[in-house]
Amino acid sequence: MAWKNQGGGPWGSGPKGPWGSGPQSSGPTPPDLEDLLRRGQDKLQSLLPGGNFSVMGVIIAVLAAAAIWGLSGFFRVQPDELGVVLRFGKYVRTVQPGLNYHLPYPIETVLLPKALRVSSMSIGMRVSEGRTGTTIRDVPEESLMLTGDENIVDVDFTVLWRIKPDGVGNFLFNIQNPEGTVKAVAESAMREVIGRSEIQPILTGARTATETAVQELMQKTLDEYGSGVLVQQVQLQKVDPPTQVIDAFRDVQAARADQERLQNEARTYANRVIPDARGRSAQILQGAEGYKEQTVAEAKGQTARFLSVYEEYKKAPDVTRQRIYLETMERIFGNADKLVYDPGSGAGQGVLPYLPLGELSRGQRSQQPQQQQPSGQPGGSSR
Template sequence: MPWSNQSGGGGWKGGGGGPWGPRPGGPGQQPDLEEILRRGQDRIRQAMPGGGLGGPFTALAAVVVIALVGFFGFTVRVNPDELGIVLRFGKYVRQLPPGLNFRWPYPIEEVDLPKVTRINRIEIGMRGSSDLQRDASSAVRDVPEESLMLTGDENIVDVDFVVFWQIKDAAAFLFNIQNPEGTVKDVAESAMREIVGQSDIEPILTEARAKTEAAAQELMQKTLDSYGAGVLIKQVQLQKVDPPAQVIDAFRDVQAARADQERLQNEAQAYANRIIPEARGEAERILQAAQGYRDQVIALAKGDAARFLSVYEQYKKAPDVTRKRIFIETMEKVLSGTDKVIIDDKAGTGVVPYLPLQEFSKRPPSPEGQPQ
C-alpha cells in the first residue's frame, strides 16, 4: 500500500506509522518544492515596487531559491550524539554518521535521528526521584503495583530500582519494537520479579543487593536481545528494598532479635575460643607436673634403694660397727632439735643439781582473771 500524503492516510506523513506502528521520535516532514517556490515568489512580489518582477531579477531569485532548496533538501545534519537512519520509500537502507550528509529529499528518503549516546533512565516502583524542581517531601512517589514482589520464602518485599539503558543498534531499536521505553520498563519489572522470586528475603535486604542487581541486569539483557530490541542495559540500581510499610516495624524487631542472636553466638564463640586453649594449657601443665612428680618419686625411691643396698653391704661386713653407726646417726637426728642437758655420772659429785624454781612460780591465771 503506498504511503498517503493526506491527513487521514495510513502512512507516517498522515500520522499512521506504517507496519511497525507509530514512528518513535521521527523528524518533522519536509515541505514540498512547489510550496517553497510559491512562498518565495510571493515574498519577492511583496518586496518589489508595484508588485512586478523583472526578468533578470526573477531568474536570479529562482536560482537562489533552487540552490537553497537543493542544499536543505538534499542534506541533513546529524548531531554528535545522534545517528541518521535513512529510509527510502519507507525501507531502511543505510546509516548516516554525525555531520552534514547527503540524502534524497522527501518523499524519496526520510531520516530518523535517534540519540544513540544518551543514557536513558527508567524508574520502577517509584516516580519523580530525578525531578530536582520538586519539593523534597513530594519528590518521590511510591508505586506499589510495581514495587511489591513475592520472595522465594513467601515473604513480600517492597523493591524500588532504576534502570539505565542505551541504544545499541539504532535500526533494531526503531523497527523491531513499537514502544522501546515501555518494553524496557516491562522487561525490567519482569526480570526483577523473577530474581526476587528465586531468593529469600533476608539476603535481598542485606548482603545480596549487588548480586541481585547483577542477576537482574543479565536477565534483562538476555530478554531484550531475544526481542532484537537493540537496547544495551548499562546498569541496574536498587534504590529501596524494605518489607511492606504495614509490617516494617515487626520485621525490624525480628531483624533486631536476629542481630542479638548472632551477637550472642559470636560472643559465646569468642569465649569458647579463649577458654578452651586456657583449659588445654592448664591440663597440659597438670600433666607435666604429675610427670615430674612421678619421675622425682621414682628417682628418690631408686636412690633410697641404692643407699639401703650399700648400707646392707657394709652391714654384712661389720654388723656391730654398722649397727652402732646407724644408732648414733638416728639419735643425732632425733636430738638435734631439742633442748638437753647432758650430765656425765663419771665426773664425780662436783655437779650440783639445778632446779628452776622461777619457772614453776609462773602459773596460768584463773578463769576469772584473778591470780591464785
C-alpha cells in the same frame, strides 16, 4: 536555439499520413507531435522571465536543481544522538555526532535516535513535576510482588538504560516499541528475582544482590531479543511490606534488631572471656606437665639411688645396713630437741640437756650467740 515550424511534416515535407508516409487518409486525425511540442514551448516561454527559452537556460536550471538536491544531503547529529543512514530503506552505516552527509533523498535517508543519552524508567511509581514540587504516585499493579516464602512485598525501582553504540540498528529495526519492551522486561525480571527470594533478606541486606540479579537477567533477555539496549543500572527505590501490614512488620524488624544487638553483645563477652579461660587452661596444663616431669624425674632418681644402695648392700650387707641406720637416725634426729638420759645419776637427775657445741661455735664466729633451753627443764642452765 528556438524551435521553428517549417510547415508540413516534421522534416519540412508536405503533409503525411498518420505514420509519416503517404498521403493523409480521410480517417480520424491522430495527435500532431509538432503541435504538442509547440504548445509545450509556448507554455515554457510564458513561465521564463522575458519569455525567452533556450538550451542554456535549461542547463542552468537543471544544474541549480541538482546543486540544491545535492546539498540537501547534509545533516547534523546532536551530541546525544547517532545517525543511522538508510539506502533505499536498508541500513548502511552509523555516523557520530557532528556535521555529516548522505546521498540526497530518495536515495538515502537518516534516522537520529537518542543513542548516547541515558534514559530513566520508573516501575511501580510515577514521578510528576508540579507547582508544589515533585509528586510520587504509587502503582500497585506494578509494585506488588510475591516472594519465595509466600509473602507480598511492595517494590519500587528505577532502570537506567541506553542504546548500545554498536546496536543502534537492532534498536531501530528489531523491536517495535523499545520503551515498552524495556519496561516489560524489567518488571518480569524483578518479579522473577523476588519470587526466588525470601522476604527478610529483601527487606534488610540483600538489596545490592537483588539489583545485580535483576540487571543481569534483564540484559540477558534483551540480548536474546536483539534489542540493542544496554542496561546500565537497576536501583531499588522502596522495598516495604504492603501498607496494611507495615506496622506489624516494623515491630518484627525492631525485635530482630534487638536480637542482633544481644547476640553481638554475647559474642563480644565470649570473645573476651574465652581467650582468658584458654590462657588459664594452658597455664594449668603447663604446670601439670612440669609437675609430672618433676615427679617422674624424682621417682627415677630415687629408684636409681635405691638400686645403687641395693647393689652396695649386696656387696657388704652388714656395713651397708649400719650406714643406712646411721643416716636414717641422723635425718630423723637432726632437727629435733635432744635430751641425754644418764641412768647412773640419782633420782630425778638422770635427764641431762644436750649441749650443741657445734652450733655454739658457729654462733660465736658469726657474733650471734644462741642459747637453747631444754624442753623438759625450763629456766635451767646448760652444762
